[in-house]
Amino acid sequence: MSINKYNEVEALTRLKNGDEEAFAVIYSRYAEILWSFLEKFNLSTPDVEDSIQTTFVKVWENRQNIDTQKSFKNYLITLAKNDIYNKVKRSIIEKKYLNDIIPSNSEFDNSKELNFILLRILNQLPEKRARVFKMSRLEGYKNDEIAKELGISKSTVENHINNSYSLIKKILKNLGFIFLSYFSNFS
Numbered sequence: 001m002s003i004n005k006y007n008e009v010e011a012l013t014r015l016k017n018g019d020e021e022a023f024a025v026i027y028s029r030y031a032e033i034l035w036s037f038l039e040k041f042n043l044s045t046p047d048v049e050d051s052i053q054t055t056f057v058k059v060w061e062n063r064q065n066i067d068t069q070k071s072f073k074n075y076l077i078t079l080a081k082n083d084i085y086n087k088v089k090r091s092i093i094e095k096k097y098l099n100d101i102i103p104s105n106s107e108f109d110n111s112k113e114l115n116f117i118l119l120r121i122l123n124q125l126p127e128k129r130a131r132v133f134k135m136s137r138l139e140g141y142k143n144d145e146i147a148k149e150l151g152i153s154k155s156t157v158e159n160h161i162n163n164s165y166s167l168i169k170k171i172l173k174n175l176g177f178i179f180l181s182y183f184s185n186f187s
Contacts, residue, residue, distance in 0.1 A: 012068045015059075023063075027056055030076055037077055041084060051087070055079045121168050128152075132160035 008029075014022035031052055038048045058079050059066070066075070122130045132150065135141040136157070143161075147154045 008072065009068045012066055012072060015063050016066055016068070018063070023056075023060060026059075026072075030073065031056070033073060034076055034080055038080060038084070043084070047087070051080055051083050054083045058083075117172070118168065121171055122164075125164060125167070129160045129164055132157055133164040136161050 011022045011025055015026055034052050034055060035048060038051055043051070055076060059076070066072070122133060125133065128150070132146055132152075135146045135149075136143065141149070143154050143157045146152075146157045150157075
């Protein structure tokens, strides 16, 4: 099935109904267009490929919402721009955290230095999130006790802990550390 302006509406309608063949046709038609668009941002080849993949995953996941009367190309480009924007934003935030946390040209090869890094990460967290995490993992409080003492719900406590773990794991991974159940020894 080749695609032209006339049968693009048909292909998009079939895509909306979950037709994988129509998705493949649309992908083959628009992947090159997206590639040309993304090249203008001076991205690396893997970043362009990743952005194209992410864009088409979003197309598939949101296929029921495609408006066949509007420009599909503009829709794709908007998705791709949003993906790039989010990646750049995440990268800036990660670099900010890394620059604030880790002195440059440092070697971290023992647990005291890792403790230092973890404390620096915790000091960069929002105050309440850091407090919840420290109470839970460093001071041994149970989630119900933290919730009661801070006047927040137990689910909020759990969210703070999970968000803290996610950020710590991400930063340590970027630094080349393997995140194990380290907090049993963290003091």
